[in-house]
Structures are given as C-alpha cells and as structure tokens.
Amino acid sequence: MSEVQQALDYVRGNGERYLNELKDFLAIPSISTLDENKADVQRAAEWVAAQLRSMNMDNVQIMPTARHPVVYGEWLGAGKSAPTVMIYGHYDVQPVDPFELWTSDPFGAVVRGDYLFARGSSDMKGQVMASLKAVEAIVRTTGLPVNIKWLVEGEEEIGSEHLGEFIKNNKEMLASDFCLNPDAGMMGADKPTITTGLRGLAYFELKVYGPDKDLHSGLFGGTIHNPAQAMIELIAGMHDKNGKITLPGFYDKVRKLSKKEREEFKRLPVSNKELIAMTGVPALWGEPQFIPSERVGARPTLEINGMISGFTGQGAKTVLPAWAMAKISCRLVPDQNPEEVFKQMKAYLKKNAPKTIKWELTNLHNAGAAIVESDSAGVKALAKALKSVWGRQPYFKREGGSIGSVVLLQKYVGADSLLTGFGLPDDNVHSPNERLHLPTWYKGIEAFTHFFYNFK
C-alpha cells in the first residue's frame, strides 16, 4: 500500500471522531471582537495547542500578543533537504448577531442533512481541523515527509491586528518555504479552487456629533444640524452618481487588469443568476464596465458595514439625535495602501464636513491586497492534491475578501501563501446559520493528506 493510501485509510477510519472533535472546537465561542469573550478566545487557543501536542508536534506554545495569542507548533524531523510548510489558521470567529435569525445555537454544532451548522464551522475552525486531521493521519501512519510549522492566530476576524508585530518579531522561528492557508474557500462543492489574489481592507469608524444631547425635533429642528443627516450626506458623497468612489486619489494606485487576467475572470464558473439566487436581491449592482467576478476580485469598494443614530425602537420618537455613527470599510486591490486610504478618507472629511457638526474618524484595521505566484512548487503540489480527490484541475481565482496573514508573511518571511479551503459560497460565512458541507470537508482532509506527499 502506498504511503498516502495508508494515511487516507486512517482518515477514513477516524471520520466520526474527527467530526466530534470539530464539534468540541466549535462549542467554544471564541469571538475575537468582543471583550466579554476574551476568556473563550484563550480557551480556543489552548484547545488548538492540545491538538498539536497530541500529535507530537514540538515546541508547542501559546504566544501572547497585545490582545489574543498565537498558537505555534512545529515538526522539523524531515531534515533540511525537505521543504518547510507553514500551516496557517485562525481559531477566532465572527460575532453571531443577529442572533434571532439562527435556527440552532451558534455554539451548539448540529448536523442537518449534509451540513454541520455552527459559527466558525466554515470560517474557519472546520478548515483548521481539516489540516490538523490530515497531519494527524500522516503522523500516525507513515510520518511526515516535510517539515511543518503551525501558525494559528486569534485575531483574523478583527483584521489580524497584532499578527504583523508577531511575525516581525518571530521571523526566524517562522521561516518557511510557503504557507498553506485554507481560509479562502472554493467556488462550489465540485469546483476545487486555488486563490491567487486577495483584496485588502481599510476599516473605519466615523462618528458625527451634533448637539450635546438628544433634542426635541420640533423645538430645534431647522436651527440645529442633525448629525445623522450630516453623516449620511458625507457618506453618500463618497460615491458619485456613477458609483465611483470620490475619496481623493482613491483610484490612483489601482492596478489595471490585463487582457489575460480579464479572460481568466471570464472563465470562472460564476453566473449572475446564481448570485441573485444565492443572495435574494432583485438585481445585481456595481460598475457596469466589469463583470461581477472582476468587481469582487479586482475592484475596490466602499461599503457601510453598520450605522446607528437616534431612536430605533418601536413607533415614533421625535428626536433630533446628539450623534451618529457608521462603520465604513473599503476593499482594496493591488497596489492600494490601506494607510493611504485612511488619509484619503480624512482628507475627504476635512474638505466636505460642514462646520455645524464635529466628526471623528478611527482607523479600526488595515490589510493590504495581495497577488500570489501561481506556478510555484507549492501551488503545483496543492493543485495535484485537489485533482487527486476531485478528479479535475482546480480553478484559479482572485478573491474579494482580505486575509491579513498573506500580506504579512510575504512581507516579513518572504513566503507566498497557498490559498485554498473547503468552505462553499453559500456557507453563510459571517451570517446567521453558518454551515460546513461535510462531504466536502472530508474530501478536504483527504486532499490535504495527498498534499504533503506531493513534494517527494
């Protein structure tokens, strides 16, 4: 029996236990953005460290950062001639609100049909488990043919705030040839995917202050500038009539798509009809000169992620609010720089904010956009592994999301990320009823098992 076959047999013999362990992992509400969940985030880190120790990884550590810790572990027994593969993951998850839209407890994972429902099941505890369990199978059978280093962080959902400093401070420990990163998902259950580009992110909180307390809109309306109105006029002005973003200099560094890149986008199996069915919108929206996959993969956006002001309860309250707040984020593309976009946003506000209100802009987090080399040994080994399981060449695509680690590892370790994963587009990632397609997840464990043997 070939080596990979021995490991695959182990995977198949342990599938039920793997699922139960994933459920345990998902029971920890490791919401990184909420202070009240700080202890849970720590508990999730300890859970990952225990997994690494149980499969005989060396030097397993829970390493503190200014907020949530990084879990590290390594096995370097394959020697200097073998490649060193970093495996990236994050054990933190998104908040669960709106909670009332969940069909079952977000932290009580349940299987319904082919799916496992829980916050983090797809993004990305399920993906972390796929890599852990592939490595476990190899360790328990043939032993690892490559060196590996684990980097599992707890701040991905808040923009990997302290990961940059961590990587910068631990360059030598983290030195690797490339990084396997299963946080990028696939285009469909029968469409294995390798992502070669990511958008960046610049995320802001804008607060606009009017009167020093809520006022009666009858007694003051007409003389006091309503901060909600002032704010929405400012934000509305951030797009022009054609949907173009008006921050000064915003498009200056946007890299133009080549003819070849546009052809690749056209080949991707994404139909407008499917997008409409998946989201329930009456019609798609966006820059008409680009197709949807280009708009998501290679065009920047400016988005309201949330906003609040005044009275939002039942019925009517005739209030002129004291303040208004909006969370605004820009998805960025090469070669935009999030720090520059923050400056552009500030410049826009300075120029356009009226003198009748006060405003405050906070830079909540930043991530650069990234493009990955698509014909490296790592990408080839990954593509071969995916083909072994799915029986077809993977799709190569550029993704609309941001993964902080990708830019940081390129910058400080010089390692490209191999972006893939087994999350599906309709997994309700960041939404209520997040789910993981279990048949695809099991295929994913097998694909990662193949992957580590593909360097021989």
Add this chain to the structure above:
Amino acid sequence: MSEVQQALDYVRGNGERYLNELKDFLAIPSISTLDENKADVQRAAEWVAAQLRSMNMDNVQIMPTARHPVVYGEWLGAGKSAPTVMIYGHYDVQPVDPFELWTSDPFGAVVRGDYLFARGSSDMKGQVMASLKAVEAIVRTTGLPVNIKWLVEGEEEIGSEHLGEFIKNNKEMLASDFCLNPDAGMMGADKPTITTGLRGLAYFELKVYGPDKDLHSGLFGGTIHNPAQAMIELIAGMHDKNGKITLPGFYDKVRKLSKKEREEFKRLPVSNKELIAMTGVPALWGEPQFIPSERVGARPTLEINGMISGFTGQGAKTVLPAWAMAKISCRLVPDQNPEEVFKQMKAYLKKNAPKTIKWELTNLHNAGAAIVESDSAGVKALAKALKSVWGRQPYFKREGGSIGSVVLLQKYVGADSLLTGFGLPDDNVHSPNERLHLPTWYKGIEAFTHFFYNFK
C-alpha cells in the same frame, strides 16, 4: 379677601403636598410608544381619574380608544351664561433611552436645587398637575366661576393617534368655548409665553432591503447593492445642496410669512448665542434667509430621528447588511397637509429608488399645523393671568412642535386652544435628565388660579 386671593392662599398652603402628588404621578412609567408599558399607561389614566374624583368633578370616566384611554371629567355648575373651558393634558411620556445618560432614575423623581428631575416632569405631567391643582384650590375655596371639561389623553407622544376619532365621536360631550392647553412651554423663567402657532408632523419609517441575509462584504461587495448605502443616498437626496427639501410639491402649500409676522419673530427674546450654549453645537444651521425662531416656528423640516443597519457593536465586522431602517419626520407649517407629504415622500422614493433594492414606507403618524386667533376672550384672560403673576405682558410666539389635539379641537369642536405652559427651553424634554423648574411651576399654578377668575 378677594376670591382669587382665597384660592391663592390655598395653593400656597398646599405646595408641599402638591409636589409630593406630582412625584407619585411621575413614578408611573406611562411610555405610550412601548407595548411593554401598556399597563403603566392605564395606571396613569386611573391616577388622573382619581384626582378628578377627589375634587368632585362629575361624570369622570376612563374612556377606551383603540390603544390608550382618554380621561374625561366635567363640572358644569357655573351655568349656561358662564364660559365652558376645556382643559387639555396628556398623561403619557416619551421613552427614556439612552437610559445610561440619566443621572437619576427617570421614574424616581428627585429634587436637585430648583429642579425636579424625572421623565414627564416638564412634558407634561407637571403641567397637568398645575391645572389640576389650580382647579382644586378654587373648588376647595370659592367654587369654580366657569364650567370646565377635562380631556387628558394617553397618546400625545405617539401623535395622538386615536384622539381624532375620540373627539369626533364625542363632539357634544366635549363642546367648549376654548381649550386651555399647557403643553407649549415658555421662553424662559421670566418670559411668560402664549403660543399662537404650531408646526404639524408627518412621521415615517423607511425600510430598505438588500440581500436576504447579512453577507460577507469581501465576498459580495461590489456586486450586491448595500441597502444602507442605497438608503442613505435616498435620504441624502431629500435635501438639495442649499438645504431645500426635494420631495415633489413639498413647498407648494407653505404659507408665506407676512411682514408683520416677521417683525413679531424678530422681537422674540431668542439669541443665537443662547441657542448654541443650550445645545452645545459648534454653529447654528438652517435656511439662511430666515432667522432661527422663524425656522423653528414657520418653516418646514425633514429630519432623521433615528436609523440603524448592520453591525454597530464594538470593533469591526465586515458585513454587507441585509437591510437598513430610518425614522424620518417632517415638521409642517400651514397649510401643508401631512397626508399629502406622505404621498410626496412615496412619489420621491418611487422616482429615485434603484431597482437593486426593495423599500417599504410606513406612515407612523400625522398632525396638521395650526394657527390660533390671538385676540379672543380666552387669550386675553390667559395673558392677564400670566401678567398678574410675572408682572409683564406675555410673549406671543409660534412654536416648532406639534400638538395633535389643537388641530383636532379646531376641526371637530370648533374650539381654539390657549397654548401656554411652564416648561422651559432647557428642561431636557424628550432627552435624558428631563426636569421641571419648581419656582416656575408654582408660579404656573398661581397663574392658572388667576385665569379662571378672569372671565367675570
């Protein structure tokens, strides 16, 4: 001793008990807009009815409407040759959020310095008590020189939703020569005021729907129209660059101010500096061709009273929200019609809403604007009463708020309202830490005591 002097002596001898009774009234959280407070609203009605019975009013009833009841009571012993004065009040109050900004329990009235702090203290349980206690003093001493009818409703803070039907159905019972309405406040503790005009109100809730659930802003941003963005662009477009409201036909029926009216506005003791100090804004705002008191008294507005969408918690969540909601209201002036403004808002949305989202507009409530005759016997009796206590002629002004009963009583009973009151501009009405200036309140009780003797 004159009759009025006897009654005034009674008032002065009972001041402490009056205050304690007001505290009891303020302890009832009669928030009319919240379903959870329905029983409290009923309890407040019963409290008022008990007051009326205790001062030997006849025919005291708690009369149901489709939501909150009206308290009625009468004393018609002065005979047909004496005038019949209706006394209007409302026993319901505004919600208390943002609760965290209150220094003390909104329903545990406490005196600090010259002020009594509680929700409803100024708007308008304190004013209701001023009229109750003036009448009590007269009843207990000389007897009433006029006929009176009490109309105390529980829906003023939600636009007097069912008061119109109630008044229409009880025209004969309510027949009166005019209505004393102390819900309009005064311009300063030394500035007794009679209000001769009120703005109307048209209050809407706008909901904009995008995708059928919250989406990941990275995976979908650029292809799916963000409903928060769509909504704020729609609302931003409701004002043009000069601050003019763009709803089609909005200004068509706005009555122009006469030269005389503008001169009256100019005489009002309102300074821009005071307005800025009172509200804490960096600068005033509004139509430059009108002074602030004109903008509040005689110009229409379109205001955001509240809005919410997406993630508004701590930190960052990269969500493309499923929906956005805004509460929008227009203050109206003669001769605008709130039903027509609802149609104008709908027409605006139909014309301007993009096809990439769905929207829904709900008409939450309406009130017409009103102008009151300023040289009637009622106004003269009230002006004389105020002058007796403050030693000066009252100011005659037009007010920015809306009082549903004023329009309804004009329409169905043919009775003009005598708008006055003892609330001050800095009482934090509709805001945290609402308060009542007690020295002014006691003067108010005395002024109302004078008032009823001024028809002889």
